[in-house]
Amino acid sequence: MKNRFRGAAVIAAVAALTLAGCSDPGAGGGDSAPAEWPAQDADLSGTTLTIWAAQNSNTVPESVVEGFEELTGAQVDVVTIPDPYEQSVQTKVATGDTPDLAFWQPTASMLTALNASTNLQPLDDAPWLDSYKPELRDITGILDDTRYAALITTPAVEGVYYNKEVFAANGITDVPANWDEFVQTGRDLKAKGVTPFFDFGGGTPWATQWWVQVQLADAAKDGLWDRVNANEETFTDPTIQGAIDTYDSLIQEGLFNENLKTATFEDQGPALLSGDAAMAVQVNSFFGQLQSLADTAELDEKIGFFPISPSGNVGTFIPDQSNALVAFKTGDAKREAGARQLLSYWLGDGYADFVEAQSTVSLQTDVDSSAEVPQALLAVSDSLADSVGSMQALAIANPDLYLNLGDLIQGTMTTAEVGEATQKQFAELAKAIGAAGF
Structure with missing residues (x-):
């Protein structure tokens, strides 16, 4: 019964998101001009951004949030969504409840589950893409030739x-x-x-x-x-x-x-x-x-x-949900731009501090991995260049x-x-x- 119930819940969530996308074509979906990417230090005083995170990823943004708030004057709230995280997020989004950013598994199936073309901001022209190591730039986060997820740690x-x-x-x-x-x-x-x-x-x-x-x-x-x-x-x-x-x-x-x-x-x-x-x-x-x-x-x-x-x-x-972030179409242009700006900072000026704070492997050619990363995890990262995608x-x-x-x-x-x-x-x-x- 346990697996049947979970499967039914996922199917219901997917169907609800699909119907939500079909019933409201004006809610940010469809083709649009490429979004502008604000400068990392643009003033965001008076703007509050929300990041949804799972119980195992809610401390990941700490160094980034601290640096971004100090640099821009924004307030960034990290909200923990109860487990099962993916199902809880899908249920909320299907009812119109969305954050500015969320941790999300950047795979085709899970981007589809969020009805990405309607609910998520495209990230195709992001200024940090060329900073990725070549083998990681396009490894995930793309659905129907559009990039919807920003990879922040190695899959x-x-x-x-x-x-x-x-x-x-x-x-x-x-x-x-x-x-x-x-x-x-x-x-x-x-x-x-x-x-x-x-x-x-x-x-x-x-x-x-x-x-x-x-x-x-x-x-x-x-x-x-x-x-x-x-x-x-x-x-x-x-x-x-x-x-x-x-x-x-x-x-x-x-x-x-x-x-x-x-x-x-x-x-x-x-x-x-x-x-x-x-x-x-x-x-x-x-x-x-x-x-x-x-x-x-x-x-x-x-x-x-x-x-x-x-x-x-x-x-x-x-890739799992702690590896990447997606930015939602909220209908608030200032917050949508602020979400893009936060991603630019996270993978820009704030990235080296993030790597050290998380003691993690760097995704970028010009930022060294933390010296605290064990050799086995470096071997995992090295294997990505020749790896193949999982079912997920x-x-x-x-x-x-x-x-x-x-x-x-x-x-x-x-x-x-x-x-x-x-x-x-x-x-x-x-x-x-x-x-x-x-």
Whole structure:
């Protein structure tokens, strides 16, 4: 029931936003002249701007807000929207309640979910675009050839975090160079009494889907998600269904932690850091947990990262809502310009301070990454240049694959049922947004 309810809520939100866009064509939608970008220090005394943020991103703007308010005289209020963040935002926007800026997952499916062409300001002529590293400039944030999201931190990458000391103690001198070597490394470790992989199925098993998606990297480069979007290929066809089947086969082989069904995200970091498990397929947010458990020096000593794909070391990128901001069409020209100005400052004069305050990797060629960034996160960033988009980045809709895989782990779904349920929901979401072929 849990996954069905969530899917129904998403479909309802998408439909409401679509209808809202159709019923009010004068609310900022349609073609318009390119927006002007105010100077970063233009006076905004008496102007209040609102930023919506999730519980895990509401402190991210602190250094930027402080500097911008001092420079311009504006007031910037950061408002925390309750979880589930994306659904809460969609519900508010569908009723006409919008902020000036919001943290948002800058993928095609999630920009579509906000009815971007009607509700969001285009950012195509932003003055900071050429400051991005070339491989990051156009990696995400674009829908129907229009840029609607400003990337502020490097997108997350699905790949393998591993314990260097466990590898060394068991004679593993090189990281696996493809999926088959990765699985064989797991089998070799198991033969020596080491738990190869750690995952979690208890609670909300959101990381389960990474195991399927990294297996799809080569197919994604070959247009998999374009075919899925056109209803020419489905989750029950051999490519995606085969990845689901393979994930289950690794579980049945005993390559995961014994408490797979009950383990939680909070258990994963300590297991990898202590060496109780050798590897975890995860994204950048996992490293935040590791940073809460150890300092940079210990992490550099113990934790490494490598991307993985069937044929090589190709990463799968998956931007999340903490990576980017969108600016809304509020109908107030001064506030809309102020929102653009804040973005210009964030990715302009305020960016170096932001990178240091967040101890993060820089997106820009002329701004150095923080010295506090561990080597594993630098490896994640380096992998982006050759990475391919995830389901969330490239598909027109984002079904509850992870919840269905959680049901698989708990024994309440078969692999075939996972594929069928995911495809059914994907088709419903695609139909709700008016996608051709559905």
